[in-house]
Amino acid sequence: MVDLALEQAYRERLTAALPGVRDAIAEAAAGVGRDPASVRLVAVSKGHPVEAAAAALEVGLTDLGENRVEELEAKLAQLGRRARWHLIGHLQSRKAARALAAADLIHSVDSLKLAERISRLAGELGREAIPVLLQVNVSGEDTKGGFERSSAHESLLEVVDLPRLDVRGLMTMAPFTDDERVQREAFAGLQELLQELRRQRPNVGGELSMGMTNDLRAAVAEGSTMVRIGTALFGERETAGGPDA
Numbered sequence: 638m639v640d641l642a643l644e645q646a647y648r649e650r651l652t653a654a655l656p657g658v659r660d661a662i663a664e665a666a667a668g669v670g671r672d673p674a675s676v677r678l679v680a681v682s683k684g685h686p687v688e689a690a691a692a693a694l695e696v697g698l699t700d701l702g703e704n705r706v707e708e709l710e711a712k713l714a715q716l717g718r719r720a721r722w723h724l725i726g727h728l729q730s731r732k733a734a735r736a737l738a739a740a741d742l743i744h745s746v747d748s749l750k751l752a753e754r755i756s757r758l759a760g761e762l763g764r765e766a767i768p769v770l771l772q773v774n775v776s777g778e779d780t781k782g783g784f785e786r787s788s789a790h791e792s793l794l795e796v797v798d799l800p801r802l803d804v805r806g807l808m809t810m811a812p813f814t815d816d817e818r819v820q821r822e823a824f825a826g827l828q829e830l831l832q833e834l835r836r837q838r839p840n841v842g843g844e845l846s847m848g849m850t851n852d853l854r855a856a857v858a859e860g861s862t863m864v865r866i867g868t869a870l871f872g873e874r875e876t877a878g879g880p881d882a
């Protein structure tokens with residue numbers, strides 16, 4: 638059952654928070670001559686109850702992000718396909734089939750093994766092409782998942798050439814810092830990698846999933862097409878656990 642009072646509280650919170658987030662996107666976009674409409678806002682409802690996700694839809698958000706398959710499935714069961722569902726957290730191979738069924742876009746394909754599994758499953762399920770982003774670890778911090786930047790290029794090509802994967806672009810998490818220069822450098826690195834990849838494989842899409850609450854402006858300035866915003870919209874999460882929890 639949905640708790641209506643709680644949903645109302647989230648709606649008020651979102652109504653207050655959303656203009657600030659949209660303004661930050663618009664300012665950062667304007668600063669580099671980009672159209673703010675080219676940046677999709679993915680509201681990361683992970684760690685918040687289904688009421689938060691429902692409220693997000695009511696205030697006009699259309700894209701919801703979750704980092705665990707179980708939590709995505711639970712919210713999907715209540716809200717259905719009114720939202721576009723983004724899986725943004727690490728995906729274990731054994732849960733790949735569930736992710737394929739539930740998510741509209743998987744941002745976190747972070748290994749050749751997982752990509753091969755998704756490709757194989759798509760064949761078994763008779764699915765045409767599964768839309769995915771490939772996650773790259775641009776900072777080299779070992780707490781961050783993804784293809785290692787040093788070896789990324791070769792392995793990314795291998796993934797792109799797998800059947801039944803529709804590689805729409807790349808995703809990353811910047812190093813955790815308030816230094817905007819460091820953030821921008823990380824995001825610029827992902828942009829560069831995507832351009833290089835697209836020169837060699839024109840079938841790769843142009844999406845760059847980058848930017849969270851802490852580094853939203855830097856990401857938009859460096860060409861992000863999808864920002865993944867949790868805290869700035871919904872407030873602090875109750876459950877501890879970082880980006881990959």
Ligand SMILES: *Cc1c(COP(=O)(O)O)cnc(C)c1O
Pocket residue numbers: 681683704725726810848849850851865866867868869879880881
């Ligand atoms: C939690 C999470 C976010 C949102 O982070 P906030 O700092 O709350 O905006 C974005 N991306 C990923 C991969 C996450 O796990």
